[in-house]
Amino acid sequence: MLVHSVFTDQLEFSMRGSLFFIALIVFGCNKTENFENIQLFGHAGTGLENVSSVYHDNTLESVLFALSMQGCEGVEVDVHLSASGDLWLFHDAKLETETNLSGCIPDLFDEVLSTGKYSTLHQEKLAKLSDIDTAFLQGKSIVLDLRHYNECVGEYVNVAQIIDRLVDLGYASSSGYNVLVNVSRYEWIQPFIDANFDVVMSIYSMSEFNTCENAYPDLYGYIMKNSDVTKENVATVHQSAKKLFIFEVRSPKMTREALRKSPDAILSDDLRTAIIEKY
C-alpha cells in the first residue's frame, strides 16, 4: 500500500514536472535582463516597413492594433498639415509612393484626401489625427512627428496652423495620456513650447544636443537613431534632466542593443520583437 502510494506520488510529481517543463517551453521566454523602466512605442503604429505587420504604417488600423497590444506603451505617428488645415497621418513626402493619390498633403484639401487609400491588401484609408479616439490613448503616449516641409512646392508649412489644430483637438491640454511633439526644425521649437507642448527634437549628433541645450533649455527631450547614440550619450542627456527616445530599432539584436543603452523609450519598427526583449 505504502509502496503504491510512494509510486503514485512519484508518478504524479514526475507528470507535474513534465507538464511544467512543457508549459515552460511553450509559454516561456527566457529573460535575464530587466528593462522595466524603458517604454516601448510602436513606430508609425506597429512599425515602419514591417513585413510581419498586418496593416500599413500610419493607418488608423495600425495605430489601434499597436495600442491594443499587451506591452505597448504608446505610438509614434507622422503628421502632415492639409490645405484645409487638418492633420493627416502619412510617412512619405509624396502620396503616389504608397496610395492611389498623387501630390503632397499640404497641397490637397480634405475632400480629396478622404478618398485616399493605401495600395495594400486591406486598402486602408488615409487617416486623420482626429480619427484616433483618445480613449485608446489613456495611460499611454503619442509622439507626433510633425512634417515641416512641402516637397512639392519647396516651402515650409505654417506652424501656427498646426498648433491651432492641435489645440482644437485637445492635444495641448491632454488628460490621462502624454502628447509629445517631435520637431526637426529649430524654428518650430519655441512656438510649440510657448503653446505648452512637450517638445522633443530630432537630432543626429551630440554636438546638436549641445546646441539645442544652450538655445532651448525648455525642450522635453530628444529623438536619436539607434546607430547615432551610445549608452554614454544617453547618460549625458539624462544628466541634463532630458528624455531620450531611440528609433530605427527592428531586429532582436538592434532592440537588445537599444534597450541596453537605457533610453526613456524605444520607437520600435517591430513591436512584437521589442515586447519579447523587454518582458
Place this chain on the structure above:
Amino acid sequence: MRHSLLVLLLVFAFTCLSQENSLPNAISLRASVAKTDYFTGIEWMHSWSNQFVLGQFDFGYSRSILQGCFFPRVGIGYGLKLIDSKAFHLAPIATTSLSMLSTFSANEHPDCWSETYFGYRLVFGNKWAFVQSSTCGLFHEMTYNTFSGKYSGVSSFGFYGSIGVQYAW
C-alpha cells in the same frame, strides 16, 4: 476559358505520366521563411498512388534561438503528384498550420497564427532528395486585445517557402 481547358489538359496529362515510383514514406529536414519568422524543422510525408499527406513541425528561428522564446508551428498538408518519375516529383499542395508565440515570460494570452496555403512541392532525387516548396494564401493573426479583453483576429496575405533534404523509405 481556353486557358482553363489548357490547364486541365496539362493536369490530366501529368497525372497520366505518374508512375508510382516514389517510396511510401519520407522525412525531411527543412529551413523555411514565412511572414512571422524564419523557421526550421521536420516534415513527414506518406504517399500512396499519386497522393500524399504531410505532417510538419517547425520552430521560429529568430524568436526561439535569438530571443529565447519557443515559437512552434505545426501543420498538415495534402498533395497530388502531377509528375512522379524516379528522380523527380512535382505536386500541388494544400497546407494548414497553427503557430503560437508568447511575448511575455508567463503570458496567459499568447499570439496565434493560422495559415491556409496553396502552392507546390518539388522533389529532386529518390531515396535521398532535395525538396523545395512554396505556398501562399490566407494568413490569420489572433492577438489579445487589451481594450476589449478578448482575442481578436485579422486576416491578411501570407507565404511560406522552404528548402530541405529528404530521406525516403
